[in-house]
Amino acid sequence: MRKNIVAGNWKMNTTLPEGLALAKGLDEALKGKTPNCDVIIGTPFTHLASVAAAIDTNKIGVAAENCADKEKGAYTGEVSAAMVASTGAKYVILGHSERRAYYHETPEILKTKVELALANGLTPIFCIGEVLEEREAGKHFEVVDAQIKGSLFDLSAEDFAKIVLAYEPVWAIGTGKTATSDQAEEIHAHIRATLAAKYGQEIADNCTILYGGSCNAGNAKELFSKPNVDGGLIGGASLAVDKFMPIIEAFD
Numbered sequence: 518m519r520k521n522i523v524a525g526n527w528k529m530n531t532t533l534p535e536g537l538a539l540a541k542g543l544d545e546a547l548k549g550k551t552p553n554c555d556v557i558i559g560t561p562f563t564h565l566a567s568v569a570a571a572i573d574t575n576k577i578g579v580a581a582e583n584c585a586d587k588e589k590g591a592y593t594g595e596v597s598a599a600m601v602a603s604t605g606a607k608y609v610i611l612g613h614s615e616r617r618a619y620y621h622e623t624p625e626i627l628k629t630k631v632e633l634a635l636a637n638g639l640t641p642i643f644c645i646g647e648v649l650e651e652r653e654a655g656k657h658f659e660v661v662d663a664q665i666k667g668s669l670f671d672l673s674a675e676d677f678a679k680i681v682l683a684y685e686p687v688w689a690i691g692t693g694k695t696a697t698s699d700q701a702e703e704i705h706a707h708i709r710a711t712l713a714a715k716y717g718q719e720i721a722d723n724c725t726i727l728y729g730g731s732c733n734a735g736n737a738k739e740l741f742s743k744p745n746v747d748g749g750l751i752g753g754a755s756l757a758v759d760k761f762m763p764i765i766e767a768f769d
């Protein structure tokens with residue numbers, strides 16, 4: 518059956534010393550504990566190797582927050598999936614709404630990134646989600662379906678089975694406005710049905726679908742109690758151990 522996961526997304530926060538302190542603090546807080554979920558931290562590129570070397574990566578997986586859509590070569594400033602994998606990171610967050618909105622990442626670009634990530638042994642944590650106007654117009658189901666189909670549905674079943682999805686309504690990210698657990702469950706169940714129609718029920722049932730958007734210690738338990746919500750992608754609340762730990766412990 519599918520895994521539960523709580524994954525942090527630090528975004529463009531923390532200097533290297535601050536990030537190392539945060540990662541080591543989490544490592545320390547997890548000592549002697551066996552959480553009922555996998556724990557992942559998504560860090561800036563500059564931190565990946567040092568963080569992976571400083572913590573027990575069997576207990577805390579390390580994720581990049583992006584990778585290039587090119588394999589290698591003359592792309593100044595870009596970081597390839599192979600480079601990410603060589604740091605000890607095992608995951609890469611792709612398709613975050615901030616990257617789609619500010620860096621114009623299209624479904625086609627994301628499709629290439631997903632393929633390169635998989636080819637380099639990384640697990641993509643692939644983000645989807647609608648903006649407020651789309652939700653208000655009742656278009657959220659078709660928006661997430663288009664995002665999934667546009668970037669993932671050319672994958673073989675074997676490759677698709679490696680993907681983790683994160684449903685993140687854009688109106689809930691960093692806003693303090695969380696989707697209700699019923700809203701999350703409704704769309705997660707819809708997403709799973711979309712996956713089942715393409716790849717069959719077994720692959721759909723085995724796909725971890727995270728919720729992201731102002732998830733915190735106060736609402737995680739309720740969100741994660743829903744049958745199709747398999748954990749969270751956590752932004753702001755992943756930047757402090759005492760805020761992140763209760764979310765991990767929401768799976769009891």
Ligand code: PEP
Pocket residue numbers: 526685689690691692693729730731732750751752753754
């Ligand atoms: C995110 O950026 O993935 C996110 C969910 O952010 P926050 O938890 O701060 O809303």
